[in-house]
C-alpha cells in the first residue's frame with residue numbers, strides 16, 4: 115500500500131519522540147488524521163493571538179519561537195531539533211481556556227511539519243491519556259492560580275506599606291487639627307463673651323481703639339514669636355505670671371503660657387494698663403490672651419492641614435495614582451515619597467541618611483513600580499537591622515546609569531544563601547512573616563521592565579543593594595512616554 119506524499123506512515127511517526135510509545139492502533143489513527151506541510155524559510159508558521167487550529171511537529175528545518183513583549187517580538191527559542199512541537203498545545207483545555215496561539219513560530223529555513231488539527235490532537239490526548247489529562251489540567255490551573263496570587267501579592271506589598279505607614283502618619287496631624295478646631299470654637303465663644311463685657315459702656319471710643327490696636331499687634335507678634343527652649347519659656351512664664359499677679363489679674367498661671375507662646379512679655383503687657391485703665395485691665399488682658407490663643411490655634415490647624423496635604427501628596431507620588439505608568443521622573447521624588455511611607459516604621463534608633471546627587475537627570479521609568487523596589491529594599495534593610503542602625507539611601511551616576519543604593523548596617527547576608535535571595539519564595543523570615551517575593555519582584559521590575567540591574571554586596575554590618583537604571587530609555591522599553599519631548603537624549 116502506497117502512502118500519499120503528504121502523509122507519514124506509522125513507522126515514520128514512531129521515530130518522533132512524542133509518539134514513540136504509542137501503540138499501532140494509535141499510530142494508524144495519527145497517520146490518518148495528520149498531514150505533512152512545507153513552509154518556506156522566512157514565513158510565519160502560525161501567529162501569536164490567532165485562533166489555534168493546528169498542532170505542529172517539526173520534521174526538518176530550523177524554526178524560531180517568538181513572543182510579544184510590550185509590543186516587541188522577543189525570540190524565546192530557536193531550534194532544528196526533529197520532533198519539537200508547538201501550536202495548539204492547549205487544545206486539551208478546549209472550553210476552559212481561550213484557544214489561541216501563545217507564541218509565533220517562524221520557519222527560519224525551509225521546513226517540514228507533521229500537522230494535526232487541534233480537535234484531533236485534543237481528542238487523542240483525552241481518550242488515550244485520561245489520567246495524564248487530569249494531571250496536566252491540575253498543573254495548568256495550579257500555575258495560573260499561583261501566578262494570580264503572586265500578582266496580587268505584588269500589589270498588596272506596596273499597598274500594605276502604603277496604608278500602614280500613611281494612616282499612622284496622617285493620624286497625628288488630623289487629630290491635632292480636630293483638637294485645635296474644637297478649642298478654637300471655645301475660644302471664639304469666650305471672646306464674644308469678653309467683648310460684651312469690654313463694650314459694656316465703660317470703655318470710651320479711644321480706649322477701645324487702643325485695645326484693638328494692641329490686639330492687632332498681639333496677633334502679629336504670634337506670627338514672629340521665637341520658639342523658646344523649655345528653660346527660657348519657663349523663665350518668661352514666671353516673669354509674666356509675676357506681672358499679672360502684681361496687677362491683680364486672676365488665673366495668671368493659666369494665661370502666662372499662652373502669652374509667652376505668642377511672644378508677649380511683661381514689658382508689652384505694661385502698655386495695656388495705660389490704654390484701658392486699671393479697672394478693665396484684667397478683662398483686657400484676658401481678651402488679648404484669647405486673641406493670642408486663637409492665632410496660635412489657627413496656626414496649629416494650618417500646620418496640621420498642610421502636613422496632611424503634604425502626606426497626601428507623597429502618597430499620590432508613591433502610588434502614582436492618576437499618573438502615566440511610564441514617564442520621566444526624578445528618582446529622588448520617588449525615594450522621598452517612599453521614605454515618607456516608611457516614617458512610622460523606622461525605629462527611633464535607626465538613623466536615616468540621604469545622600470542624593472541632585473545633579474542627576476530625571477529618567478524614563480515606571481514610577482509606581484520603582485517605588486515597589488525601594489519599598490522592598492528598605493523593608494529588607496529595616497528588617498535586617500531591627501531596632502538600631504543606619505539606613506542609607508544614596509544616588510549617584512555610573513556611566514550611562516543612575517545608581518540607587520540602599521545600605522544597612524545589619525548582620526549581612528550569609529554567603530551560603532546569597533545566590534538564592536532573588537529566587538521567588540526564598541525567605542529566611544519565619545513562616546507568615548515574609549513571602550520571599552520582595553527581591554524577586556524587585557529584580558523583575560529593575561531588570562525586565564527597566565533593562566537595569568540589581569546587585570548586592572554584603573558583609574556583617576554593611577549590606578548594599580545597588581539598583582542601576584539606564585539614564586535613557588532602551589529600545590525594548592515598550593510603553594510610550596506621555597509625550598516624546600519628555601524623553602531627553604532619545
Ligand SMILES: Nc1ncnc2c1ncn2[C@@H]1O[C@H](COP(=O)(O)OP(=O)(O)OP(=O)(O)O)[C@@H](O)[C@H]1O
Nearest residue numbers: 494495498526535541542543548549550551552553
Ligand atoms: N538587607 C538585607 N540584609 C540581610 N538579609 C537580607 C537583606 N535583604 C534580603 N535579605 C535576605 O534575602 C531574603 C529574601 O528577601 P526578600 O525580600 O525576597 O523576601 P523576604 O524579605 O524574606 O520576604 P518579603 O519581602 O515578602 O517580606 C530574606 O529573607 C533575607 O534572608
Ligand SMILES: [Mg+2]
Nearest residue numbers: 490494552553
Ligand atoms: Mg523583603
